[in-house]
Structures are given as C-alpha cells and as structure tokens.
Amino acid sequence: MPAMARAATTADAFNAVAEPRRREILDALAGGERAVNDLVRLLGLAQPQVSKHLRVLREVGAVDVRDEGRQRLYRLNGHALRPIHDWVKNYERSWSERFERLDVVLEELKQKKEGNGS
Amino acid sequence: MPAMARAATTADAFNAVAEPRRREILDALAGGERAVNDLVRLLGLAQPQVSKHLRVLREVGAVDVRDEGRQRLYRLNGHALRPIHDWVKNYERSWSERFERLDVVLEELKQKKEGNGS
C-alpha cells in the first residue's frame, strides 16, 4: 500500500472535475459533439493539455469518444456527474429560501408539540 | 509564477471536496456542531489528519469554528458548496426523466415548426 499523496484525478468524478479546465471542457461539450482541435480553439489551451484532460474525463466516464476520419469527436456523458449532484443536493437547504421557510415551519411544529407536552 | 502542479485543495470548494474524508466530515457536521475529537471518533481518523482537513474546509469557507473552553466546535457552512451545486445542476438533464420528457416535447415542437415551414 504505497502512501498515496492525493487521490488520482481519475479516481472519481469529484477529483476529475476539481480542475477548472476540465469543467470548461465539459461546459463546451454541453453544446454538442466537438473535435479536439475545436476545444483547443475554444479554450485557448495547448493541444496536448486538452488531450490529457480529455483522457481524465474519459476515464471517469464523463465523456465518450467517436472516431470520424482523422478526428476524434468527444461528447458529454453527464451521468458521471450524478454522484456529485446527489451529494451536494443535501446541502441545498443552506442557501435555498425554499428550505429556510420549510425549516421555520418545522421549528414551529416542534415548539407547538413541546408546548402540548408530548 | 511558479508552475503549479495541481490547484491547491484550498483553491475552491471543488478542490476541497474532492477528498472523500472531507466530504465525510461535512456529512458528519450536517448533524450539528462537533468538536474535533468527536469527528476523530466518528471518522476513525487520526486527530492531526482531522485538524488538517478541517483547516482546508475552513479556508474555503465550508465550516466555521467557535471556541468553547478547550474545545473547538466546528459547524457546517453549506453556502460554500453552492457553486458546485449550481454548476452540476446544469447536467441534471443527462439523467433526469423529468428533463428527458421535456426534451421530447421540445423536439416535437421543433419538428412541427419545421413542418409548417418557419
């Protein structure tokens, strides 16, 4: 068991998506399939960097590839992001007015119940 | 400008939360304020590790601290997670049936419009 410094970026979607450039790539792919050079132009990154980021995204299943002649067309696969969504969703109550109001109501119910004595 | 290898874990919530133990800590704090040793017991980690993780979470604003005698009570501050929620929310359509059905409707509308000729 080698002492792991930091989980690999390919360990899961959380790690893959921690890199801002990779989020940008996903955002770009949200508009539809793109070839690598497309992304290079869109993001203003060097081609090798883009390819490497795409590899990471591929390994966590956030993108799929398709060969089209000389080009490799990447497409988004949002399912990989679901665990992130599911996790963070539980914290929505921290900022959502909707939940804040709900909390108020629940608090009132609780007080009332205590007032009645069980 | 030193060549940064990987963004600091304290760079933003995305990076802070990429570490599973830190997510566990936040999940534990969702139940309410906790002292460090509480978390040590709950997570089964060494105390210094917990303190370090808490430091990272503090630096990205995901937790707040309060001194109570010898203890330091940490409490969740979910607001820091909002950017994550907002970002990932846009990908919900990838797996949500709700959105899939919406897409079907939109597609039908589009077809109809094309049929009518502009």
Next chain:
DNA sequence: TTGACATATGCTCATATGGGTATACGATGC
C-alpha cells in the same frame, strides 16, 4: 510514397498533497 493534418503519448520540472509521528500551544483542574 511522401507530406500535411489530427490526436495521443513521452518526458522533465516544480509543486503540494495526505498520511505518520512527534511536538507545540492553550485552557482547565489540582
């Protein structure tokens, strides 16, 4: 075949990680 294009991989470098262990700091109680 030769060459241009599109993409992936290899390598080096500086960096910061997270675990482990020891220790410093601060508050409390005797």
Next chain:
DNA sequence: GCATCGTATACCCATATGAGCATATGTCAA
C-alpha cells in the same frame, strides 16, 4: 506551578499533478 486534556502545527515521505515541449501514431491527399 504542574499535569492533563484538546487541538494545531511541523517535519518527512512517496506520489501524481499539470504545464511545456518533443515526438509517436494514425489518417487522408496528391
């Protein structure tokens, strides 16, 4: 004052990162 509890920090280590640059691989065109 002194021991003890609760927590933070310092240090060492192995690891993998992401950028930059060079190069390999694969595909089409002349």
